[in-house]
Amino acid sequence: MRKLKEAFSTTYKETPQDLRLDTRPLVKKVTRGNVNLQLGRFASEHEIDERRESVCKYKFID
Amino acid sequence: MTPEQLTAIKSIVTLFEEAEIKLKEVEQFTQDLSIPSINELRYAGYHLAKAMCYEETDDNNQLNCEIDKAKGHCKRAVYDAHEMGIIYVLEKIKLFDEKYTDYMSVVVEVIPNYSEKVLLKSHEASSFIANIKGSHRDNRDNFYTACEPHYISLKNIVTQLTVNKSTIDTIINNNIVREKAETKKFILSISVVLLGTIISVLGIIVTLKSG
Numbered sequence: 001m002r003k004l005k006e007a008f009s010t011t012y013k014e015t016p017q018d019l020r021l022d023t024r025p026l027v028k029k030v031t032r033g034n035v036n037l038q039l040g041r042f043a044s045e046h047e048i049d050e051r052r053e054s055v056c057k058y059k060f061i062d
Numbered sequence: 063m064t065p066e067q068l069t070a071i072k073s074i075v076t077l078f079e080e081a082e083i084k085l086k087e088v089e090q091f092t093q094d095l096s097i098p099s100i101n102e103l104r105y106a107g108y109h110l111a112k113a114m115c116y117e118e119t120d121d122n123n124q125l126n127c128e129i130d131k132a133k134g135h136c137k138r139a140v141y142d143a144h145e146m147g148i149i150y151v152l153e154k155i156k157l158f159d160e161k162y163t164d165y166m167s168v169v170v171e172v173i174p175n176y177s178e179k180v181l182l183k184s185h186e187a188s189s190f191i192a193n194i195k196g197s198h199r200d201n202r203d204n205f206y207t208a209c210e211p212h213y214i215s216l217k218n219i220v221t222q223l224t225v226n227k228s229t230i231d232t233i234i235n236n237n238i239v240r241e242k243a244e245t246k247k248f249i250l251s252i253s254v255v256l257l258g259t260i261i262s263v264l265g266i267i268v269t270l271k272s273g
Contacts, residue, residue: 034095036089036093036095041093041094042094042095043096043097043146045098048096048098048145048149052195054153055152055188056188056192056195058152058159060181060182060188061177061182061185
């Protein structure tokens, strides 16, 4: 059934790129200081804890 | 301040520089700033400043204590920076693994050592950071050198995955196009057979009725 669905679906698509990366040169041009901070790209201890927990739970090997 | 203490303070400066370099390197790679790592460097600076205020007549133990604390914070800053890098890279590998879970044969075709190199190394690194978080969070400065090899090896793995991604996507797309064509061909042949059968049955019915 899956093959049947795929046969009439659109072709395999890649995940869209992170659009925020495109804004970096603009942010760098119009602001001063750390670009990552300007873009709000920083991680607190709590956020890092959550991200660590998420990746550590993932079963890379069975 | 004794010559030993002066040497110790110089080593803190070296550690501080190392931490600063690692922090910037990981920040540029992950495009994300690790606040815990910056905090550790802030504490290191505070203890270093306190250490510089002690005079020769003051208690040597307190000065040594400040030096040790500053060192510990610098090492924890290095650990935190690398840990942030490891988490980022593991997230990338996890996304890759989830995305291509149905196409593992293609992945293995392009990256033959995928299980041993990518998944095993990822498992080792995730176990390492999970263990430190679970049992050694407060003395993670003791593991600041052990963290870097995991980060470097996973960073290389992600580069390898990124390089091979387009090849994998091309093979998957080609496979899908081929499978679609085969499925369409199969459906078409079944339809022709069915149509032929229906026409034959109708023909027989018409012949029988007219006869």
